[in-house]
Structure formats: structure tokens, C-alpha cells
Amino acid sequence: MSDMKPRSDSTPASPERRRFVGAATATAAGLAIAPGVMLYEVAHGRAEDQAASSAVRWGMLVDATKCATGCNDCVSACSTENGWTPVAESKHPKQAPQWIRKLELQDPLTQMETNLPMMCQHCAEPPCVDVCPTGASFKRADGIVLVNRHTCIGCRYCMMACPYKARSLVHEPLNDTQKPDVPRGIGCVEACTFCVQKVDRGDGNTACAEACTAAGHNALVFGDMNDPESEISKRLRELPTKQVRADLNLNLGVRYHGI
Amino acid sequence: MKRLLALGAVVLTTAALAWAGSEAQPKTGGAPKPVIAKAVKGEQCVEDNDYMRRNHMKVLNHHRDETVLEGIRTKKYSLKECINCHASEKTGSVAAAKDDFCVSCHSYAAVKIDCFDCHSTKPQGTMAMHPLNAETAHYKHKLAAQATSKVSAEEMAGVAQ
Numbered sequence: 001m002s003d004m005k006p007r008s009d010s011t012p013a014s015p016e017r018r019r020f021v022g023a024a025t026a027t028a029a030g031l032a033i034a035p036g037v038m039l040y041e042v043a044h045g046r047a048e049d050q051a052a053s054s055a056v057r058w059g060m061l062v063d064a065t066k067c068a069t070g071c072n073d074c075v076s077a078c079s080t081e082n083g084w085t086p087v088a089e090s091k092h093p094k095q096a097p098q099w100i101r102k103l104e105l106q107d108p109l110t111q112m113e114t115n116l117p118m119m120c121q122h123c124a125e126p127p128c129v130d131v132c133p134t135g136a137s138f139k140r141a142d143g144i145v146l147v148n149r150h151t152c153i154g155c156r157y158c159m160m161a162c163p164y165k166a167r168s169l170v171h172e173p174l175n176d177t178q179k180p181d182v183p184r185g186i187g188c189v190e191a192c193t194f195c196v197q198k199v200d201r202g203d204g205n206t207a208c209a210e211a212c213t214a215a216g217h218n219a220l221v222f223g224d225m226n227d228p229e230s231e232i233s234k235r236l237r238e239l240p241t242k243q244v245r246a247d248l249n250l251n252l253g254v255r256y257h258g259i
Numbered sequence: 260m261k262r263l264l265a266l267g268a269v270v271l272t273t274a275a276l277a278w279a280g281s282e283a284q285p286k287t288g289g290a291p292k293p294v295i296a297k298a299v300k301g302e303q304c305v306e307d308n309d310y311m312r313r314n315h316m317k318v319l320n321h322h323r324d325e326t327v328l329e330g331i332r333t334k335k336y337s338l339k340e341c342i343n344c345h346a347s348e349k350t351g352s353v354a355a356a357k358d359d360f361c362v363s364c365h366s367y368a369a370v371k372i373d374c375f376d377c378h379s380t381k382p383q384g385t386m387a388m389h390p391l392n393a394e395t396a397h398y399k400h401k402l403a404a405q406a407t408s409k410v411s412a413e414e415m416a417g418v419a420q
Binding site for chain 1: 327331332342355377378
């Protein structure tokens with residue numbers, strides 16, 4: 001991470017700012033009845049009539065050291081939640097939509113093997129949004145990069161612009177097999193949405209991370225990277241993590257440990 | 260002879276009227292009128308019927324932009340909620356058969372519906388929408404484990420309940 005600065009570089013906060021931050025934290029902690037007991041949860045329980053807020057930035061930590069060889073649970077959980085056909089079962093595997101995929105990497109010198117899931121990295125500066133000619137590719141206020149299928153014309157510029165090969169085009173008619181919560185259709189580009197339907201419902205987790213935890217691997221942690229008290233922020237503070245293609249300076253929402 | 264003809268005419272007219280009356284659709288004025296089935300659930304739509312018939316596309320489009328771009332998922336004006344109430348008992352869908360709620364009027368007015376190129380026409384939790392009936396049947400074993408906790412028998416039996 002080239003943009004990391006040593007701590008001592010930052011100017012000390014003024015007393016006023018300190019006081020303000022303290023008060024803000026107390027307010028944000030929200031009606032704490034007792035330590036750890038809250039009347040409402042900050043960030044996760046957004047009311048359904050409230051717009052996604054930039055106070056939150058959803059992100060994911062992938063711990064590649066915990067990701068199991070041969071395990072495909074995150075991929076099948078994603079396909080079940082979002083209703084895309086697994087590539088192996090598709091009639092046209094080469095052009096089948098794929099929101100998340102498992103990669104097995106091997107260091108040619110040391111033969112060390114690394115396992116990791118690869119999906120949309122939910123960049124803060126997404127190249128797919130830059131190139132989209134219709135504005136269909138967009139970043140939501142809470143950092144989730146999405147495709148507005150109502151304006152997508154299927155030109156696939158975003159697929160070419162994405163450094164992570166994260167996006168797919170739906171080539172075949174889906175014949176009403178979509179999930180009510182996840183509209184998808186022929187001629188539109190799609191990718192990982194960080195399970196936006198679950199996030200908006202207030203689940204605060206994605207299908208892949210839930211499946212990984214259920215399988216006992218705990219390699220995926222999803223959460224609000226802007227909330228210093230969230231599980232993901234704590235883990236990111238402790239673990240050395242990398243962004244894939246950090247040289248592109250895209251400020252990714254998905255961080256990898258152990259690659 | 261004249262009287263006989265008149266009698267014949269009266270008989271024919273009566274027969275014709277009786278035949279026309281036996282049809283569900285009155286034959287007057289060209290194409291048959293759309294069948295507007297009452298919603299399976301609920302008493303009153305989110306707005307008056309007259310307003311909805313004329314303006315449903317406007318409220319749907321407005322709500323769609325709020326939902327997609329900002330993540331506002333209120334139930335009023337949500338297409339998903341339309342489907343939850345208006346899916347037909349027979350097909351479990353709003354657009355599978357020609358008498359289903361959306362298709363019925365749209366084919367009469369010759370207006371193509373694009374919604375269901377991407378959106379499901381069936382409500383969540385129905386037998387028709389059950390994941391095992393979709394393309395994800397490969398995931399059976401995991402779903403079976405969830406089924407006891409998440410999808411109740413009433414929900415499985417569909418909107419007819």
C-alpha cells in the first residue's frame with residue numbers, strides 16, 4: 001500500500017476537534033444502555049426509505065491463508081443468492097456469467113500455492129464507471145459499484161476496462177428464472193453487487209461471507225470500512241493486506257491478506 | 260308470408276342476442292376487452308384504480324430510479340409488491356398467461372412490457388419461485404437444510420393460500 005503514511009506524520013488534532021470527535025462518537029454510539037447493548041445499530045440498520053449514505057463504505061477482507069483448496073462454497077452461495085447458473089452447468093461455459101470465481105495461483109519459483117476468490121473489487125475510482133457511455137455503470141454512495149440495467153446497452157466497454165475481469169454479459173435469455181430480489185437480463189452487463197439486496201435489508205453480510213463462515217473457514221469478512229469498530233476495520237488494522245494491482249491506485253473495497 | 264318473415268327475423272335476432280350474451284366478452288367494438296382480475300391479496304391498491312391504470316408506469320419508473328441508484332426500497336410503488344398482490348392464482352405469475360394481470364391490459368393496448376425481461380414475474384416464496392424449480396437445483400442439499408427454518412409450508416403452497 002503505497003498511500004500509507006507513518007502515523008507521526010499526521011498533525012495532532014486540536015482540542016476542539018478532539019472534543020467534537022468525542023461528542024460525535026458518543027452520539028454515533030447511539031443510546032448505549034450498557035456497554036455492548038444498543039437500542040439501534042449504527043450504519044447497518046438503515047431505514048428502508050433512507051438512501052445509502054457515504055458515511056458507510058462497504059468492503060471485504062479476503063484472508064487467502066484461510067481460503068481452503070478445492071472449496072467452492074462462496075461461489076455456489078453467490079449463485080444461489082443471485083440466481084446465476086454455475087459455469088460448470090452452463091451450456092456455454094466460456095460466456096457464462098460469473099460474479100465470483102475461485103483462483104488457484106502457484107509461485108513458479110517456490111511452488112507455493114495460493115487460493116483466493118476474485119470478484120468485483122468495488123473500487124473507489126472504478127474504471128468501469130469512467131468508460132460507461134450511458135452512465136449505467138455507477139458507484140453507489142456506500143461504495144458499492146453497480147450496473148443500472150435500465151440504462152445498460154450491453155456494449156461491454158466496462159468489461160474491457162475492468163482490470164479484474166469481474167464483469168460478465170448475459171448472452172442467453174433467462175426465461176423468468178431470476179430471483180425477485182435480483183433482476184438480471186439478457187444483453188446487460190453484471191457483476192458482484194456485494195449482495196446489495198441483503199445489505200439494503202440490513203443483513204450486513206454477503207452470501208459468500210456467510211457461506212465461508214458456515215463452512216468454518218472464516219476467510220471472508222464483510223463490513224463497513226468507515227466504522228472503526230467494525231470487525232473488518234479491526235482486522236484490517238491488524239493484518240498486512242494488499243490490493244490487487246495496487247499500482248492502478250483504484251482504492252479497492254476488497255483487500256487480500258496472504259497474497 | 261310477410262308475417263312469417265318478421266317472425267323469422269325476431270327468432271334470429273333473439274338467438275343472436277342470446278349467443279352474444281353467452282360469451283364472457285361482449286363482442287361490441289372490435290377486440291375483446293382485457294380481463295382485469297382482482298388482486299389475490301389486499302383490498303385496495305396503493306392508489307385509486309383510475310390513477311393506477313393511467314399512471315402506474317410513472318410511479319414505477321420513479322421508484323425504480325430511487326431503488327437502483329440510492330438503495331431506497333420502500334414497499335409502496337415497488338414492482339415486487341405489485342407482483343406479490345397481482346400474481347394470478349392459476350399461473351402464480353403476472354405475465355405468464357394472456358389473462359395474467361399485466362399482460363391482459365398490455366396486449367389489449369399493444370404496449371410491450373420490458374420489465375419482465377429482467378424482473379421475475381412471480382412473487383417470492385411461492386412454489387413457482389422456489390429455488391428448486393429454478394436453474395439452481397444443483398444446490399439442493401444446502402437448501403434442504405435451510406428449508407425448515409426459512410420457507411414455511413404456507414409460503415411454499417403459494418399465493419393461493
